[in-house]
Amino acid sequence: MANPSRPRAAALTTSVMLLAALLAGCSHGAKDGDITAQKLDWKDCPAPSEAEGGGDSPSPLPGGTQWQCATMKAPLNWSNPKGETIGIALIRAKASGGPGKRIGSLVFNFGGPGGSGVTTLPAFGEDYAALRTRYDLVSFDPRGVGRSKPVQCENDAQLDDFFQQDATPDDSAERAQLLERTKQFNGACEKHSRSILPHVRTTDAARDMDLMRQVLGDAKLHYFGISYGTELGGVYAHLFPKNVGRAVLDAVVDPTLNPEQSALGQARGFQLALDNFAEDCTSKTTDCPIGDTPQDVKDRIAKLLDDLEKKPIPGIVPRELTQTAATNGIAQALYSKDFWEYLTEGLQQAYEGDGRVLMLLSDSMNGRNESGEYSNITAANIAINCADEKPRYSGDFVQRRLPEFRAASPLFGDYLAWGMVSCANWAVSGAADHPDVSAPGSAPILVVGNTGDPATPYEGARKMVEALGKGVGVELTYRGQGHGAYDSKNKCVQNAVNSYLLDGKVPKAGTVCT
Template sequence: MSRPLRIGALSAALLLAALAAGCGGDGGRPDTSAHQKLDWSACPAPSSSQDAGATKAPGREWEWECATLQAPLDYRKPHGRTIGIAMIRAKATGPGKRIGSLIFNFGGPGGSGVATLPALANSYKQLRTRYDLVSFDPRGVGRSSGVRCLGDRQLDAYYAADSSPDDKAEVKSLVRRVKTYAAGCEKNSGTILPYVGTTNAARDMDLMRRVLGDQKMHYFGVSYGTELGGVYAHLYPKNVGRALFDGVVDPMQTPEQGALGQAKGFQRALDDYMKACKGSAVYSCPTQNRIRSLLKRLDSHPVRGYGGRKLTESLADGGIAQSLYSRDYWQYLTQGIAAAQQGDGRILLALGDAMNGRGPDGRYSTLQSALAAITCADFKQRYTVADIERKLPTFRKVSPVFGDMMAWGLTQCTDWPVRGAWTTPDVSAKGSAPILIVGNIGDPATPYEGAGRMAKELGPGVGVELTYKGEGHGAYDSGNACVRNTVNAYLLRGKVPPKGKVCT
């Protein structure tokens, strides 16, 4: 969880995607120019590893179409190998004059837009009156040559293993597992690993814009999608149209600072949950001490889950974090902790599986493997065991529940086979049209402070900040009428809200 995941109140299988489509060769090379024609056709049925209830289109009126954009694998070699970028769209319905395409990225990095947009589409009906709603699987994700590292059973063991070691032997075991994971990524997806970074994804989006016939990039970015949007605005400031950044990543943070910020954010969200929890006739509300006691017990004595699997400390920690992405999940957190204390780990295990992209049939999406690949292609930092051990007291201080897990998560790029591109991304966008930045006070995954820093880094007159005093990851899908009306007025009518507006 070293970078924010836009999962929220979706089911575990929402972000599952099909197996990698692979890269093209030099022979019979597809057209990667802006003049290529997209072959829009009916979308393939969800694979057996997708949850049909989560991924099916919400009604026949949506008429989803899918196509594949052809892009250079390496933009420095525009006539070399190619990569296919899977896309999905629903055409504008009216009334009102069509503005163009509104391109969505739901975050991760590693989230499948092809799966997520249909699942959330009812939230965007009003936006569809004047936009074609478009999303895509970024390179390295899902159908766009999705990164694969280990087999499903290997991943079961990997995610169940101890991610917060207590002694030297456990540290060595964690380091060995991370090294094996990275080696598996290189073995199974090494061809594309150098090319899955955010800069290339931003270039793909501009190619997409041109192929779709849009003069400007109209954009709806959530979570990591705000970082991608910021990099796009830096590269192509004159091409930015109306753009929304929701659940905003702090562009000035290193991986260490980002992980520490998330530890604070999840702890703050957990504290808010415990304050709001009033219990029920069946379940009592957990305290932090009870949660920590449960995790400590699971470290040495896992409890039964489902499918012959057990709930371990690591899966429970991830499940608790998953439940904090949306207030809608708080009831399951209460039930899950109470059940786990009685030896039934099924609820927390299901939440942990959601965090890791595991479907009900035991198959994993590319969610977490793509997250690692994109993160490690972006950031130069490589943290050693000694680095992390020095930082542990700080992480534990800000979050007694999540601190260890967040700190040790910094090992994910230590043995990565590809060098990173930057220390922090440049999102300065002088000359860009105004971009609406929405920050949520109670956001666990992208703490509120990041919205202000993004607005500042975009530059004077570009970032316009809107504050939502709520809970959960992101604001537009929270159900808050003030946020939704303000965003819709901006995206549909070009009405920029006054700087510093607050929604409650």
């Protein structure tokens, strides 16, 4: 979820990366115009740019390994590979194993779309220490993101206004206001980023990854994709099946759904996560401070949101906690069970008239740091989605679909339904109803689904396996909570993933971890 009017499958790791750090250096030009022959100039990483979320340069890994950054040149337009180029920001930590242990590079995409891999990877680098024994850990800012020719739309003050808008209109005047504000935002994107908007499709990013594979010196692309990164990985496998090495897809996007179906699936997913949160709180031995029963917890949250619609409460001065900001903050906290305690605290405070914690959670989702500066995750998220997705939904269409969305989630239904208007009046046409990930001839791809995932519902893993094709996708199920499985620290999941990536041992299809 990158903005209040368009919650999407943003990985937890991207949405909380405001406090992480870093980014890129330069590369030498390609020899004789051959872009695959360019040599990367790896240097110490500078502090991240504002578009990446700001902050400090990344700290060394335990043991002292420094993060290194570089910039890879890629064609702006892959239809004209010898034309104008753009810089793709990269980061790496070199493999820690001894001589003969290194397999190659393991490329990460943490999702969004719109998340900076250059800031996310260092923040979670220790979690992948086992994988670094045999791989250089590598990530990147996809085109349109961070320092990779970022999509720019509105300034910080305008974004504060954008995120304060009512994203769940109740009457014709509010609907007209939401549609007009969406038109203004999309017009600003066209004004400030016209040259990059046609070239930020997932297929473009996949071609960048194949160039990256060659520039990094790898015969095959070894890949770890999370959330939207699973869609990118599937598209890569479709375009370059023979170049797939060992690949893992975790928190899996359903590649068979159009945007409407995806939004409806997310409504069900976030409602399930809310149900699980309420059940967890009220099942503890001590009293749940936000309700006596699961239904009481949800009823009190619904009343809070109704009250905020009528009268916002103080948030982070000078901003107020609106109904939309509170919904956004609640959704952010449901991405990880580790955040449930903050959701409980935020709700307690909000019931007493203090909206600061819920607003901090909402800011994290939206890419706003404590200084009031926004990363470009919202702009990039909308730009990539609108370049990928052919449907353009009107206010009248959403109005007709509201009953089904409300049935899927009384709390999140309106919020996710109205997010479908984000691509109205977009400057670039969308590519397709849904991505093509069929990959006959690819090496096995490990597909990990989490039964309690709110943002990428569990059913998507099975659909990805089927869409990749016979003999390619291998499904692994984690019966847990939160967005993703590997970073849950579940040993069964981590052992299966590590055994495949490190030793090439494909787990038995249908393996279940609890």
